[in-house]
Amino acid sequence: MVQELELYVCGDVSMAEDVNQTLRAIIQTCGHMNTIAVDNVLKRLREENRYHEDIFGITLKTAEVTHRGRVEAKNRRSTSSS
Numbered sequence: 001m002v003q004e005l006e007l008y009v010c011g012d013v014s015m016a017e018d019v020n021q022t023l024r025a026i027i028q029t030c031g032h033m034n035t036i037a038v039d040n041v042l043k044r045l046r047e048e049n050r051y052h053e054d055i056f057g058i059t060l061k062t063a064e065v066t067h068r069g070r071v072e073a074k075n076r077r078s079t080s081s082s
Helices: 013-031 035-047 062-081
Strands: 007-012 051-056
Touching (some): 007 013, 013 051, 035 051
């Protein structure tokens, strides 16, 4: 099963842990492995460049970013005035 496995995971950090946990569960169930064995499989896949994660930062909604930016600017303004 794992001998031919190659994985490329690409997406934002919010989904990365879910993908990793799902992958671990699949390997553990299908391979009849314990947690340490699963860790070793994933380590070997990474070392052989057969498992790569291209994970980018947290994606925030425009309104959240705008609000946070305004609050931070307001805070900077009030501390620089003091």
